[in-house]
Amino acid sequence: MKHLPKSIKRIWFMMSIINLMGNLVILGAYFLAQHLWWSWLPDWGIIIWVTISLVIFVVELALIPYRYAVYQYAVYPTEVEIKKGFFWRRFSAIPIARVQNVDLQQGPLLRFQQLYRITVATGGSNHTIEALSHEQAVTLKDQVMALAREARNDQ
Amino acid sequence: MINKQHLHPFALLIKVGFLFRDFLPAVFGFVFLRQYWQIWLILPIVLLMWAGLDYYCFTYEMTDKELIVNSGVIIKQQRHIPYKQIQNLQRRQWFFLEPFGVETLIVDTGAKEKDQREVTLLAVSNVVRMLLDFNSSEPTDLTQLPVEPVKEMKKSTEYKIGFKELALYAMTNPDILGQFLFILVISNHLGLTDIISNASDTLVDHVSHYGLVAILIVLNVIILSLVVVNLVRVMLRFYGFMVLRQDNLLTVQRGLIQKSILHVSINRIQSIHIRQNIFRQIFGLVTVELDLIADATKSDEQKRVTLIPVISQDKVYSVLKEFLDYPPEQAPIINKGDWYTSWLFVRNALVGVGIVAMAMAIFYHGFWYWVALMPLVILAIIFGWYKGYYTGVNRYDDGHLALRTARQLTNDTALIGWHEIQSMSVDVSLLMVWTKRANLIVSVRSGNQVLRLRYRYLPTQEVEAIFKWYREYV
Numbered sequence: 001m002k003h004l005p006k007s008i009k010r011i012w013f014m015m016s017i018i019n020l021m022g023n024l025v026i027l028g029a030y031f032l033a034q035h036l037w038w039s040w041l042p043d044w045g046i047i048i049w050v051t052i053s054l055v056i057f058v059v060e061l062a063l064i065p066y067r068y069a070v071y072q073y074a075v076y077p078t079e080v081e082i083k084k085g086f087f088w089r090r091f092s093a094i095p096i097a098r099v100q101n102v103d104l105q106q107g108p109l110l111r112f113q114q115l116y117r118i119t120v121a122t123g124g125s126n127h128t129i130e131a132l133s134h135e136q137a138v139t140l141k142d143q144v145m146a147l148a149r150e151a152r153n154d155q
Numbered sequence: 156m157i158n159k160q161h162l163h164p165f166a167l168l169i170k171v172g173f174l175f176r177d178f179l180p181a182v183f184g185f186v187f188l189r190q191y192w193q194i195w196l197i198l199p200i201v202l203l204m205w206a207g208l209d210y211y212c213f214t215y216e217m218t219d220k221e222l223i224v225n226s227g228v229i230i231k232q233q234r235h236i237p238y239k240q241i242q243n244l245q246r247r248q249w250f251f252l253e254p255f256g257v258e259t260l261i262v263d264t265g266a267k268e269k270d271q272r273e274v275t276l277l278a279v280s281n282v283v284r285m286l287l288d289f290n291s292s293e294p295t296d297l298t299q300l301p302v303e304p305v306k307e308m309k310k311s312t313e314y315k316i317g318f319k320e321l322a323l324y325a326m327t328n329p330d331i332l333g334q335f336l337f338i339l340v341i342s343n344h345l346g347l348t349d350i351i352s353n354a355s356d357t358l359v360d361h362v363s364h365y366g367l368v369a370i371l372i373v374l375n376v377i378i379l380s381l382v383v384v385n386l387v388r389v390m391l392r393f394y395g396f397m398v399l400r401q402d403n404l405l406t407v408q409r410g411l412i413q414k415s416i417l418h419v420s421i422n423r424i425q426s427i428h429i430r431q432n433i434f435r436q437i438f439g440l441v442t443v444e445l446d447l448i449a450d451a452t453k454s455d456e457q458k459r460v461t462l463i464p465v466i467s468q469d470k471v472y473s474v475l476k477e478f479l480d481y482p483p484e485q486a487p488i489i490n491k492g493d494w495y496t497s498w499l500f501v502r503n504a505l506v507g508v509g510i511v512a513m514a515m516a517i518f519y520h521g522f523w524y525w526v527a528l529m530p531l532v533i534l535a536i537i538f539g540w541y542k543g544y545y546t547g548v549n550r551y552d553d554g555h556l557a558l559r560t561a562r563q564l565t566n567d568t569a570l571i572g573w574h575e576i577q578s579m580s581v582d583v584s585l586l587m588v589w590t591k592r593a594n595l596i597v598s599v600r601s602g603n604q605v606l607r608l609r610y611r612y613l614p615t616q617e618v619e620a621i622f623k624w625y626r627e628y629v
Binding site: 090 | 448576577580581583584598600605607
């Protein structure tokens with residue numbers, strides 16, 4: 001099985017920073033509300049919120065290597081396999097003959113690292129590989145689609 | 156082959172009926188606007204004209220490869236439906252249309268997009284037989300097609316249902332319990348108003364003398380009328396219920412006031428569900444349902460087709476075997492969950508009860524709080540234990556799985572073939588690695604989406620064997 005490109009770690013790092021910033025924005029709103037309108041809001045609310053955000057941030061950072069290590073995928077002539085999760089592990093098998101299309105997506109963060117998000121769609125269920133380099137993504141797409149066409153013609 | 160033509164004129168009648176039904180709420184609104192009485196003249200004329208235009212603009216045509224439908228008054232639409240893409244055919248026939256051989260035909264392609272949904276031919280005659288022949292893979296000489304209603308088609312296998320079974324089906328419907336509680340609550344509210352209006356001392360007198368007898372009579376009347384209402388409802392719905400198989404075509408027919416017929420090709424069936432709620436379990440009865448690919452417009456009830464509303468659990472597999480190719484000869488052997496599986500489900504249910512309990516405690520936590528909590532805890536334990544007991548999976552032959560779980564005291568055995576499973580996943584949490592348990596998730600198509608059937612807390616060994624089979628089956 002193959003791992004995701006290394007640069008995904010950078011993206012996960014950036015995402016946890018964005019999450020932290022989002023939490024800080026909420027904190028700022030709390031602070032503002034306390035001083036401008038609702039003076040009854042307790043101070044310990046701030047402490048709890050800061051603690052929670054920091055703990056989440058640290059845990060997210062600490063988990064990045066684990067996430068990277070367990071996130072794997074593979075394309076075989078008969079199926080696509082995706083393995084992910086550390087605390088909650090999921091191992092999915094998608095037969096090539098069931099694949100209907102493969103989608104490539106790219107959000108701003110992924111674009112920054114020139115990565116693509118892959119979605120393998122069957123008749124309704126979607127399976128995502130979080131990030132692949134452009135080359136990997138296109139190869140995977142071509143490979144899966146070619147195999148899918150073959151499998152369908154066999155039937 | 157049918158050349159481009161309009162629907163049967165009865166379509167106009169049905170269309171007007173639909174339009175009036177849709178405008179009914181608006182009509183009630185107009186009742187309050189007496190000064191605009193002219194609306195009563197204008198509205199019917201407008202509706203009739205609209206129905207007429209709609210009828211005029213709607214034409215259909217059948218070539219040797221596809222059904223072509225032109226529709227739309229303002230926005231014209233032309234739909235081409237290759238016969239190969241038809242997932243199933245539904246026919247509805249009001250009783251008053253039967254003598255004319257006219258019926259409504261719904262051609263379902265299982266499309267997801269809004270403007271590609273099913274095509275409804277409101278009133279046609281003799282189209283069905285032709286469509287059915289197109290749907291079968293063998294091309295036939297189209298000019299030689301016989302034109303005959305289903306009744307006279309050659310029967311190969313057939314299953315009918317008796318009155319006694321239907322009556323049992325109606326009475327073991329868990330909805331009755333809900334309706335009963337609902338009526339109790341309502342009558343209780345009415346009773347309260349009586350108490351307020353009467354003097355309280357005469358009331359005490361009254362209750363102590365006649366109360367118990369009166370209450371018993373009222374309860375009996377309520378239960379009896381509920382049973383009758385449900386019986387009539389089920390009879391109307393399943394009157395003349397019949398399943399028929401000809402070659403690869405399955406036909407399910409039912410209904411009294413509006414006859415409803417479904418045709419589906421056997422290899423389009425995605426999964427079979429054999430369900431049994433706890434009341435029917437007492438009588439040894441099961442319900443068989445089918446998952447099909449269908450359009451988004453259907454309600455959940457319609458997405459899952461009832462193949463056999465009620466049948467004895469001893470007979471179900473031998474009867475199913477006659478209609479479908481892949482069910483096992485007899486009930487597949489599925490391991491019952493052990494105490495640990497049951498405990499995990501009980502635990503989950505108790506967590507749910509705990510959340511409700513905490514929310515309740517904010518408002519009140521006196522003596523009656525604990526009294527109210529007890530039944531919830533007991534229910535959670537029963538539900539969880541039942542689910543654990545009935546959760547299990549097994550492969551009953553080379554290419555097919557039997558998967559069973561339960562929900563709200565209804566156990567559900569799904570029979571699914573390898574080709575119908577869209578994908579399969581195994582979920583394991585860190586704790587479950589240690590306790591050697593795994594969740595199996597099987598995706599199958601149903602309606603226009605995918606059902607993710609989850610079978611939780613199974614022994615890792617069993618799950619891995621099935622996952623291995625799924626990955627290596629060719």
